[in-house]
Each structure stands twice: as C-alpha cells, then as structure tokens.
Amino acid sequence: MPELPEVETVRRTLENFVKNKRIRHVDVFYEKMISNDVQSVLIGKTIEKIDRLGKYLIFNLGSHDLIVHLRMEGRFFLKPYDEPRDKHEHVIFYLDDFTMRYHDTRKFGTFDLRIKEDTYKTPPLSLLAKDPFEIDANLFYERIKRKNQAIKTVLLDQKMILGLGNIYADETLFRSKIHPAKKASTLTKKQTKLIIENAKDILRESIALGGTTIRTYTSSLGVTGRFQHSLGVHQKLNEPCPNCQTLIEKQVINGRSSFYCKTCQKR
DNA sequence: CCCGTGCCCTGGCGGC
DNA sequence: TGCCGCCAGGGCACGG
Incomplete structure (x- = not known):
C-alpha cells in the first residue's frame, strides 16, 4: 500500500x-x-x-x-x-x-x-491536512483534543494529518510508545509532538530507502524499497518486540489491522 | 457535526 | 487437486 x-x-x-x-x-x-x-x-x-x-x-x-x-x-x-x-x-x-x-x-x-x-x-x-513536515504541532494538538476516536484512526485521517497509511501509523505509534487504541483526546501535548517528530523521522528514513516493499506493494521501474527491514511492529504478529521481546499483538481498530507491543505502548 | 459501517475489487490463502 | 469463502485496505457515501 x-x-x-x-x-x-x-x-x-x-x-x-x-x-x-x-x-x-x-x-x-x-x-x-x-x-x-x-x-x-x-x-x-x-x-x-x-x-x-x-x-x-x-x-x-x-x-x-x-x-x-x-x-x-x-x-x-x-x-x-x-x-x-x-x-x-x-x-x-x-x-x-x-x-x-x-x-x-x-x-x-x-x-x-x-x-x-x-x-x-x-x-x-x-x-487534505498538512503532512508531518508542515503541520503546526499546537494546532494539531488542539484538533486532536476534540477527537473521540482512537489515535490510530486519527493518524489515518488525511484531513487530520497527511501522508500516513497503515504501515507508518503503526510504526509512528510504536516509536512514540503509544497504544493505537488510546483515545486521541487523552494524549498530552508532549505525546502529540512526539508523534509528529517520530512520523517525520520515519518518513524521512523510508524515503531515503526508497519506501517499503511489503506483500502486495512493490514499486515499479526496478525500484525496490528497503524500509521493510526497519519495521518494528507492522505485519509482525507474534514476533518479538525489538525493544522488549514481548510478542507483537494485533487489534482491528476502525476496520484497520493495527500491530503494537502491549508492553512498550501505553494506553 | 461526528463517528462507525459498508462498499469498491481481486489475488491469495486457509479449510475441507 | 479443486473449490469456496474470507481477507486486505484508502477514501468516500451514507446513516444514526
């Protein structure tokens, strides 16, 4: 994808x-x-x-x-x-x-x-909203505070923040140590800023590696991305968390598979 | 307005 | 081996 x-x-x-x-x-x-x-x-x-x-x-x-x-x-x-x-x-x-x-x-x-x-x-x-490189963290926090949805759902909403899909939303939350089902409105400003910073880092790293080649999606024109080797949780059900070895779990949130470490990521 | 659900589509996979 | 049913998912329409 x-x-x-x-x-x-x-x-x-x-x-x-x-x-x-x-x-x-x-x-x-x-x-x-x-x-x-x-x-x-x-x-x-x-x-x-x-x-x-x-x-x-x-x-x-x-x-x-x-x-x-x-x-x-x-x-x-x-x-x-x-x-x-x-x-x-x-x-x-x-x-x-x-x-x-x-x-x-x-x-x-x-x-x-x-x-x-x-x-x-x-x-x-x-x-469309602005992407993590352009978004104003304070405004994003103001909008997030009024959301009753899970943070994972908010990160996939292109009207809230632009460019993330299922892979990078999962990875951003893992790196930010936030559980995907956590209600967006309960996030602190610090956590919101952390999400934006981690999303930027992950997107930058992935672009530098030509994106992620996973399952169905391989780019064309001879370009094979290599970011899949950097993934921590996405599509890694029952594999050990790279931080703490706890087995990665999966939960469907708003119809989307979400992978996370229940030890590292706080609700 | 806000939120959840179902739809679009088809290859691949599990089950029998 | 073959067939059936289900699943994946971004964005949008729709309904409560």
Whole structure:
C-alpha cells in the first residue's frame, strides 16, 4: 500500500523518464478509471512535471493537472509501444517513444482531471491536512483534543494529518510508545509532538530507502524499497518486540489491522 | 457535526 | 487437486 514515501519514490523515479514527454494517445480499458471526456483532454498535452501532495501524484499538463491516487496496488510501468497489454494494465499513455502504463490488480486507483486553477481548490486535494513536515504541532494538538476516536484512526485521517497509511501509523505509534487504541483526546501535548517528530523521522528514513516493499506493494521501474527491514511492529504478529521481546499483538481498530507491543505502548 | 459501517475489487490463502 | 469463502485496505457515501 503506497503511502507518502512510496508515492514520493514513484514520483521521483517516474519524473526522470516522462518529464517533457508528450501524450500522443491514451487507451483506457476500465471506464470507471478515466472517462472519455477526460481522455480527449489528455491528448497532445506534455507532462511538464510531477508533483505530490500526500499520497496523490499530480501530473502537470500545462492547462490541466491529472491527479492520481494509487490506493493499494497502483503502479506505473514503462514499456515499448508494441509490448502486449497485461490484463491488469487499465490505462496506457502513449508518449513520444514509449508507453506509460497504469497497472492495478484491484482497480482501486483513481484519476481526476482538473483545470490548473482548481487543482488545489477542489476536492480531493482541497480537503487534505498538512503532512508531518508542515503541520503546526499546537494546532494539531488542539484538533486532536476534540477527537473521540482512537489515535490510530486519527493518524489515518488525511484531513487530520497527511501522508500516513497503515504501515507508518503503526510504526509512528510504536516509536512514540503509544497504544493505537488510546483515545486521541487523552494524549498530552508532549505525546502529540512526539508523534509528529517520530512520523517525520520515519518518513524521512523510508524515503531515503526508497519506501517499503511489503506483500502486495512493490514499486515499479526496478525500484525496490528497503524500509521493510526497519519495521518494528507492522505485519509482525507474534514476533518479538525489538525493544522488549514481548510478542507483537494485533487489534482491528476502525476496520484497520493495527500491530503494537502491549508492553512498550501505553494506553 | 461526528463517528462507525459498508462498499469498491481481486489475488491469495486457509479449510475441507 | 479443486473449490469456496474470507481477507486486505484508502477514501468516500451514507446513516444514526
């Protein structure tokens, strides 16, 4: 599941190859992903650059932006024009001299076209909070105090704090020694600041290692992340805690699997 | 407004 | 070996 570090890795890698390339043609094999009118706008546009906001990629096409969310399994591959289509390739962009193909086994990914002026003024991007690098700790604490949800749920809420998904939320709470089911409103200011600092550290470390390659999600373009070797608790049910050897437990919180050490992480 | 639930989708896995 | 049912999960719609 690509979170901020994985999406940043994709952005950096992909931009190297497709920057200043023109979209000559687009084939869509799953209509729910891109509608016909969107498709026609894309043709003839040049990919000027690729930005990222949280887990969204923003392809700058001059007058328009194409906003892409990879969700769980979305990936881009670069292939020659004549390479046969894989059954999970749902959108093929024919660029100047090769194709950029959107591959997504679960078809959860999304494409949204906006005229440039609207990109950051309209949903989904207009609704997003700031990421851990930009967020104001005092304001975040004020908002967290009024939340009746578990802190894990709050960290996954992109309107509260941007860029964390299930992996990095679990790891942030582990490093902060806070139980994922702890009510957000009971956190101290000190704990809130600790969460932000640890989230920054973890995201930075992961970006430096090319993200996390776990289970379903491997990046494309030959990039294999290495942060999975740094994980403390996520997906480590019944493995010993790296701090105290207590076996890692799992609890479903608001429908999301949450891994934690019951000894290190206080409720 | 706030919060919880179900949905989207399909490969992979456990159980028999 | 084969088949069935269930699970994973980010964001959003919906309902209490």
